[in-house]
Amino acid sequence: MLKQIFSVRKILSIFLLLSIAYAVYCIYYKVEYWGFHFAPRQNADVWSIEAHISFDPTGEPIKVSLTTPRDNDAFKILEENVIAEGYRIRKNKASSRLILSSEAKSEPQNIYYKIQLFDNIDTRGKVRASAPEEPQAPVFDEQKMAAAKQLLQLAQKQEGDTVSQIIRLLNEEPLQPAVQSYLPVKLNQQIMVEIITDLLAIKKIPSRTARGFRLQESKKSLTPDLMIEAYIDGLWKIYDIKTGKKGLPDNFILFQRGGQSLIDVEGGENSVIRFSVLKSITSSMKLAGKRAKISDQEQLYEYSIYNLPLAQQNTLKWLSIFPLAILIIVLMRNVVGLQTMGTFTPMLLAMSLVKTGFVAGMLCFAIIMTLGLSIRFVMSKFNLLLVPRISAVVIFVILIMQSLTIVGYKFDFNIAQSAVFFPIIIMAWIIERASITWEEDGALNAGREIFFSMIVAIATYFVISNEYIRHIMFAFNELNLVILFLVMLLGTYTGYRLMELKRFRPLVKK
Amino acid sequence: MFKWLKSFACPKELAAAGVLGMNRRNFDVISKYNKRCLYPLVDDKVKTKELANKVGINTPGLIGKIEYQHEAKNILDIIKGRSEFVIKPAQGSGGKGVLVIKDYHDEIFVTASGRELSYNEVYQHISNILSGLYSLGGKYDTAIIEELVHFSNIFKDYSYQGVPDVRVIVYKGFPAMAMTRLPTKASGGRANLHQGAIGVGLDISTGKALHGVCRDVPISVQPDTGADLMKIEVPFWREHLIIGALAYEMTGLGYLGADIVLDANRGPMMLELNARPGLAIQIANGIGLKNRLQEIDNTYPSGLTAEQRVDFVLQKRAK
Ligand SMILES: Nc1ncnc2c1ncn2[C@@H]1O[C@H](COP(=O)(O)OP(=O)(O)O)[C@@H](O)[C@H]1O
Numbered sequence: 001m002l003k004q005i006f007s008v009r010k011i012l013s014i015f016l017l018l019s020i021a022y023a024v025y026c027i028y029y030k031v032e033y034w035g036f037h038f039a040p041r042q043n044a045d046v047w048s049i050e051a052h053i054s055f056d057p058t059g060e061p062i063k064v065s066l067t068t069p070r071d072n073d074a075f076k077i078l079e080e081n082v083i084a085e086g087y088r089i090r091k092n093k094a095s096s097r098l099i100l101s102s103e104a105k106s107e108p109q110n111i112y113y114k115i116q117l118f119d120n121i122d123t124r125g126k127v128r129a130s131a132p133e134e135p136q137a138p139v140f141d142e143q144k145m146a147a148a149k150q151l152l153q154l155a156q157k158q159e160g161d162t163v164s165q166i167i168r169l170l171n172e173e174p175l176q177p178a179v180q181s182y183l184p185v186k187l188n189q190q191i192m193v194e195i196i197t198d199l200l201a202i203k204k205i206p207s208r209t210a211r212g213f214r215l216q217e218s219k220k221s222l223t224p225d226l227m228i229e230a231y232i233d234g235l236w237k238i239y240d241i242k243t244g245k246k247g248l249p250d251n252f253i254l255f256q257r258g259g260q261s262l263i264d265v266e267g268g269e270n271s272v273i274r275f276s277v278l279k280s281i282t283s284s285m286k287l288a289g290k291r292a293k294i295s296d297q298e299q300l301y302e303y304s305i306y307n308l309p310l311a312q313q314n315t316l317k318w319l320s321i322f323p324l325a326i327l328i329i330v331l332m333r334n335v336v337g338l339q340t341m342g343t344f345t346p347m348l349l350a351m352s353l354v355k356t357g358f359v360a361g362m363l364c365f366a367i368i369m370t371l372g373l374s375i376r377f378v379m380s381k382f383n384l385l386l387v388p389r390i391s392a393v394v395i396f397v398i399l400i401m402q403s404l405t406i407v408g409y410k411f412d413f414n415i416a417q418s419a420v421f422f423p424i425i426i427m428a429w430i431i432e433r434a435s436i437t438w439e440e441d442g443a444l445n446a447g448r449e450i451f452f453s454m455i456v457a458i459a460t461y462f463v464i465s466n467e468y469i470r471h472i473m474f475a476f477n478e479l480n481l482v483i484l485f486l487v488m489l490l491g492t493y494t495g496y497r498l499m500e501l502k503r504f505r506p507l508v509k510k
Numbered sequence: 511m512f513k514w515l516k517s518f519a520c521p522k523e524l525a526a527a528g529v530l531g532m533n534r535r536n537f538d539v540i541s542k543y544n545k546r547c548l549y550p551l552v553d554d555k556v557k558t559k560e561l562a563n564k565v566g567i568n569t570p571g572l573i574g575k576i577e578y579q580h581e582a583k584n585i586l587d588i589i590k591g592r593s594e595f596v597i598k599p600a601q602g603s604g605g606k607g608v609l610v611i612k613d614y615h616d617e618i619f620v621t622a623s624g625r626e627l628s629y630n631e632v633y634q635h636i637s638n639i640l641s642g643l644y645s646l647g648g649k650y651d652t653a654i655i656e657e658l659v660h661f662s663n664i665f666k667d668y669s670y671q672g673v674p675d676v677r678v679i680v681y682k683g684f685p686a687m688a689m690t691r692l693p694t695k696a697s698g699g700r701a702n703l704h705q706g707a708i709g710v711g712l713d714i715s716t717g718k719a720l721h722g723v724c725r726d727v728p729i730s731v732q733p734d735t736g737a738d739l740m741k742i743e744v745p746f747w748r749e750h751l752i753i754g755a756l757a758y759e760m761t762g763l764g765y766l767g768a769d770i771v772l773d774a775n776r777g778p779m780m781l782e783l784n785a786r787p788g789l790a791i792q793i794a795n796g797i798g799l800k801n802r803l804q805e806i807d808n809t810y811p812s813g814l815t816a817e818q819r820v821d822f823v824l825q826k827r828a829k
């Protein structure tokens with residue numbers, strides 16, 4: 001007899017250990033490769049960029065072509081939206097341009113292009129890129145070429161690598177005479193980028209333009225800033241064209257790479273493009289999918305919960321906390337020894353409390369129970385049959401909930417409105433059972449059962465409403481496997497229950 | 511705070527006292543020795559009665575049974591010519607739905623507590639039984655009408671209304687522990703400990719009182735009558751034990767509780783059997799059950815008849 005228990009327990013213990021090992025491995029994997037965190041709302045940057053294009057039509061067919069970001073290693077497009085009424089929208093994948101076309105129009109046109117990008121900080125500068133073609137040296141006349149070469153000579157005295165040196169030289173304060181005479185009088189970012197590109201081309205360093213936005217809280221609309229990227233040692237490295245600093249500045253989001261024009265409008269004039277940029281913070285969970293793709297761990301990810309649509313994820317998130325609640329019920333009943341009304345009733349109550357909030361939920365529960373029990377006591381005088389009686393209680397509970405909600409709304413008393421979150425049938429059964437226990441075993445037993453049920457419900461509530469616990473149970477859902485074996489192992493627990501220590505106390509020999 | 515903690519025993523102390531806990535009872539005893547398929551034999555009082563009659567265990571005679579709602583109106587025919595009987599659910603528990611009618615005449619039913627019920631109320635009660643109000647999980651049930659037990663005067667001073675009964679725990683056919691359950695005012699005349707009845711542990715070899723308990727608290731005087739509980743000595747003790755031992759033969763349950771009442775004229779009678787008897791009997795006896803069961807496991811002989819087992823226990827314990 002003893003031998004048999006031992007072996008069952010042993011098998012379950014082994015499974016428990018295996019599941020723990022598995023969970024530990026999965027947690028490691030998710031943290032390492034998917035960037036999961038133990039704390040909820042570990043933030044990652046998500047940028048929302050909105051381009052507002054406006055122009056006046058000239059009366060010819062309209063064609064607007066806008067450069068758009070490419071989904072690549074450094075950032076991922078989470079969402080892309082175009083609002084352009086009456087336009088045919090096409091995306092040219094190869095050049096990554098958005099092409100909008102329509103018949104001739106008369107009123108001033110407004111087109112919105114919205115995009116959400118996730119800035120993958122972790123992979124910045126780590127992703128190898130295949131080598132671009134060697135750049136063609138610019139076609140300069142002899143005099144200009146000589147001047148350019150002189151500049152390159154001078155640049156070597158500046159700090160930093162070749163690219164930084166050139167940028168620093170061009171931005172020096174004050175400018176050296178040779179530089180001053182080389183630069184045109186009217187200088188803007190675009191021209192500056194072209195000059196740098198030419199100089200790098202002479203040195204046979206491939207480079208390209210990058211467009212992006214520097215986030216400024218105060219400014220509502222922004223103009224894109226230009227940066228330059230140079231291909232060095234197998235990697236694209238980005239440089240600030242004003243300071244020559246390598247790497248992306250803080251709060252800077254790259255929008256587009258390569259030197260095409262930002263926007264071309266045919267059939268329109270006075271075209272203006274305004275950008276507004278917002279940096280928002282999103283939980284790392286939502287980005288896990290994108291991250292997984294970046295880290296090349298797609299295979300596994302595809303079969304995980306986190307690849308599902310968000311709505312389903314939310315349902316599953318809700319579900320993945322259940323096993324823990326069940327574990328609490330098992331502990332409360334078999335280890336503590338609390339007698340509750342129905343096995344899982346306290347868990348369902350706890351779930352309602354999560355939806356309603358603690359105070360509101362408890363108040364509502366108290367109101368529903370009090371009213372329901374009084375009505376049930378009146379009803380017990382009628383001696384109704386079981387099914388009609390319980391049905392009547394269900395209807396009463398519905399009526400109570402309705403009145404609470406209406407009254408709550410009328411008096412702007414939010415608490416009362418949470419009534420609807422309580423499971424009607426469960427409430428009706430609690431009322432029915434409580435009143436029967438009351439009649440049969442006395443108020444003491446009924447009160448005790450309700451009290452214990454509430455204690456278990458409240459304990460469960462505090463566990464499942466905890467942000468950290470919820471996050472961890474969802475993010476590392478293999479923990480549920482551990483709980484499964486823990487619950488099974490508890491099924492072989494033959495020790496005393498906590499309540500028995502008190503109950504059987506008189507048996508202890510002095 | 512400290513005082514509160516003191517009201518708890520240490521698990522080691524309980525283990526040393528040989529206390530059987532609920533988890534161990536379920537896991538080590540019930541799930542081992544009580545096959546699921548045997549439960550219906552004891553959960554349905556009609557079946558229990560039929561079986562009991564076969565092996566020769568005394569039970570209150572079955573007057574009739576009502577299985578379907580449309581038969582409920584037959585109640586007057588069933589009880590015709592009788593003035594006392596009991597109506598109860600076949601699958602009830604904890605005394606729920608038991609209607610003891612002491613005096614019936616002209617469609618007026620007087621209960622044990624003196625309440626007068628009309629035919630309508632009794633009809634309603636039967637309907638409630640049939641609809642499953644008193645049965646586990648609300649299953650449809652059968653109403654039993656059986657003979658009233660005229661309980662012996664011996665317990666009169668010890669109980670407040672109701673019928674005191676004797677519960678014998680039988681392990682592998684050997685009576686292991688016993689107690690008598692005495693209804694009190696608080697229990698509403700019912701013999702269930704959790705409703706507030708008194709449990710008095712009985713010496714398994716003599717049927718004499720050992721220890722009293724009410725709501726898990728030791729007690730030695732019946733609060734309603736003031737009678738000294740320690741003076742209790744159950745007559746026909748051997749017969750009580752034999753009913754318990756035979757119940758094992760009859761059901762095959764390795765661990766069972768037999769509820770036995772003493773009828774003034776017909777002697778000990780079995781009221782019902784229980785496949786999951788509670789653990790309060792330990793408190794009533796002041797002794798843990800685990801050691802007792804282990805002793806039976808290890809040292810008691812096998813292959814004896816019911817009577818031989820009872821005699822074995824009587825001798826062994828008397829020493
Ligand atoms: N035939 C009877 N005569 C007198 N009292 C009875 C009879 N049957 C039951 N009772 C009373 O009802 C109580 C519970 O009955 P019982 O058959 O044990 O049903 P339950 O399974 O609900 O405990 C008994 O303890 C006794 O007080």
Ligand SMILES: [Mg+2]
Pocket residue numbers: 604605769782
């Ligand atoms: Mg009983």
